[in-house]
Amino acid sequence: MRWKSDRYSGWGRALVAEGDLARPERISSLKDLPPTPAIGARRSYGDACLNSDGRAIDMTRLDRIISFDPETGRAEVEAGMPIGELARLFAPRGWIPAVMPGTGFATVGGCIAMDVHGKNHHNAGSFGAHVTAIRMIHAGKAKTVTPKNNPGLFRATLGGLGQTGLILSATLQLAPCPGLSMKVRESRAGDLDEHLALLEASQAPYTVGWLDATARGATLGRGIVEEADHSLDPAPKEGRSKSVPVDAPRFTLSKPVVKAFNARYFARIPESGRTRVRSIADFFFPLDRVQDWNKLYGKRGFHQFQCVLPHSETATLRGMVQTIAESGLASPLAVLKRLGPERAGLMSFPMEGVTLAVDFPNRDKATALIRDLGQRTAAAGGRVYLAKDSLADGDMIRAMYPDHAKWVETARKADPDRQLETDLVRRLNLRSA
Amino acid sequence: MQETWIILGATSSMARALSRKLAEDGHAVFLAGRDMDDLRRQAADCTARGASLAEAVKFDARAPESFAPILDRLADQEGMLNAAVFVGSMPDQADIDADPALVDGTITDSFTGPARFLQMLAPLMEQRGGGTVVGVGSVAGDRGRLGNYVYGSAKAGFHTYLSGLRNRLTRAGGHVVTVKPGFTDTAMTWGIEGMFLVAPPEKVAADILRAVEKKKNVIYTPFFWRYIMTIIRSIPEPIFKKLSI
Structure with a gap:
């Protein structure tokens, strides 16, 4: 994988990072890669998507649909898939992402890492409530994590700022969409x-x-x-x-x-x-x-x-x-x-x-x-x-997030050497209890 | 109308963008290349987007024995057959200078391999009285330059082949589009110094489909490369030979 030295920022452009970025186009390129923070469309505003003086993997070209069942509305998609693309592709077939943030450019991986909410949070909950499985590289191994087989890791990954491993793909339960x-x-x-x-x-x-x-x-x-x-x-x-x-x-x-x-x-x-x-x-x-x-x-x-x-x-x-x-x-x-x-x-x-x-x-x-x-x-x-x-x-x-200590523990097990830290995580020292 | 497309070099990002658009229009796509694992993922993506059929097939430009089984599969399909050729390889010119044997592979990947495949496909297209071949060349094929003249010459050969094939298929109701992309934002150009006006692959794919629809013969994509290349072609050789652009 080729690394490109770049200056890049989040959507707000107030904070800027200099570092090396790779943008793989095939999942196989991620094999044998040391733990590295992954970033998506960089639609978070501050520094959650930055890794100054380090490396980051731009996931936006890993954006394929792996499977879609038109009967049940379940879709597995790669982490770089933009949420607006899912709406565009599946609405004509009667399905739409159950939760969508204010920009369609946000990727599925980013929506998970931030556990985003939409205009329907008061009755649909956050994005993570509609994720049924996450395929990720966790502690060096690719695995599929579900609320059943590993509830702790699953909950730590939703809104987990990418600190529990690299999200490869996710299975989403889409919501019925009666019209266009x-x-x-x-x-x-x-x-x-x-x-x-x-x-x-x-x-x-x-x-x-x-x-x-x-x-x-x-x-x-x-x-x-x-x-x-x-x-x-x-x-x-x-x-x-x-x-x-x-x-x-x-x-x-x-x-x-x-x-x-x-x-x-x-x-x-x-x-x-x-x-x-x-x-x-x-x-x-x-x-x-x-x-x-x-x-x-x-x-x-x-x-x-x-x-x-x-x-x-x-x-x-x-x-x-x-x-x-x-x-x-x-x-x-x-x-x-x-x-x-x-x-x-x-x-x-x-x-x-x-x-x-x-x-x-x-x-x-x-x-x-x-x-x-x-x-x-x-x-x-x-x-x-x-x-x-x-x-x-x-x-x-840290005082605002009641489950922070629990999360720190799960993230520590997943990434003991803190190789997945981003600028935001370092600035707020989030990986320390 | 639903048609069948064979896409050679389907793992490239330009080919991926094109295959998606074809899939969303309900066409059948055969995705040909070497990385079967990746091609199967791409086929699944095309199926989910609405392709009437999406299948990964093994194609290696350097292994002509891989061609016939693909052509047999295509012959089974009803309706018009179309092909889009994205294969090619561009080793560093410095690596080629160090190991001249790399010339052969570059030319096979970028010219003779796909030309041989198209040569085998042409009679089938003629039989069915139509279809389109999209051949992706390169602005590098318009003039030999210090930086990549082996790749450039292979693409120049491919351009000439496509021109001849157009001459032939036109008589049978078919068509050939030669596509010359400028810098495109792909894995090949990621992090390379000196890139400018880099186009997203989706833009190239949209340009290609428009050219197919309008039966254009030769397109540059994005369009302004036509003017850039007109200038570069018009530099007199006594001057050009001293330049390093």
Whole structure:
């Protein structure tokens, strides 16, 4: 396997690694390889997908379907398979990944390593809940791990940041997909209370709130709640995907621009709400239509802060939204979502409550703000999402993840010499109890 | 209409991209190469994507005895037969300089092996009155250069062969597309210095299918390589021989 010296980063582009990357195209190339961290499409924002001054294996070319049973909706796919490809290929045959993150470019291996959640977490649980088997190289041997034959390793691998071994392929139980489109109901939420009430009351399988993180005063926390279900209506034609060719200048996402954009985005939806039919890709992966949209933040990149707070911590959430709005640093990308209690892995992010995600350009003020938000999350008994993090403190993170010690033990057995560590794992010292 | 495609050198990433698109259109694909384990995985992928038939078959450009069984399998299929040839090998020119015997293998893999196979397939295509051959050459075949002139000359030979085969098959209702890819993002180019404007294999595959549909004769992919190569071909030999590009 040839190694390429490269500078690479996660989706946020604020943290950069220099190291050697290989990109095998055949599973057999992985034989006799010393333990090496694997990376996917690098859609995690911070440094979870980086290994500075070391090696990493880019799995994106190991992206084949190994088997698919149209009767049961079970599919085994290689780790590099993008989740959006599965939706594109199987939706016409009545099946769709049961949980899909906000980008279709994320790979199945990455979705497992982060135990990602989707717009349906409150009733479908996290990605790992629909994984029935993982084929991985564990402690030097290729093996198939299931919840039955090795529950400890299985749970440590879901959300396990790649620290328990190299994921080769996984078997997924897909969910029935009755049609090729989504019926989406969009409603205005005038303030935070209304926003949370709409999320809480929603009976739809898929629910997500867009948050206007610039709104203050009486409109603090306002936004649009989208509720969706599968539909048999014909899907509208998808527009051509566009791309951002160069790094945008700094004013692109400056305060007045974002404020004006958000006001228009909010006003688009009539006061009485509206219902639209959208394609599956357009509903689940709206941002994927703009390739390399991360360049909009300029060459310094950006951070995303994502936390989950228990339902009882509405006051904390309100305080956070207020601080963010007053800072004038937020971008249009801000999301509120309800999460259910289900978490498939020992290091999985979800907990029952409300999750808040906000993008910030990489500036000193924003990094200070994100650190502050992290501390408030910790104090409120919440949790910060490792797929997005690039700034948190290790002690704080370890305290947020109740099964951390158990996970450390399983990871230690799998990789005693810590050869699978990534920049994120080292920065947060996650492999130490 | 469902057709049958034989893909030589099917483990390459360009071939993988093409086989997937053919599979999604419901065609039958025979995936030929040496790494049977990998080809079987690829066949499973094609089946899951909707191929009416996907089968791994053993093909070694240096072992002509591997050709006849494949042709027998193809003859069993009904309807139009098509072929896409991705085989070729490009050892370092320095390695060839050190061991001139490598010339033979390079030329067999990149030219005479696939040419012999196509020569055996042509009568079958003529009998059925159509079908398309996609021959993947290289921009390296447009002019001999210091860096890879053995590989380049093999591809130049293959281009000329394809041109002649086009002449022949056109008379029987068939067609031949010569494809000259520039730098493509494959295992072959991964980590090699001096790569620029590298195209993803899916883009090359899409260009190939468009060329098949429009019955193009010779395509460069991505298209701008046609202009780059026009410039390179137009450099007078007295100057060119002193350049190292």
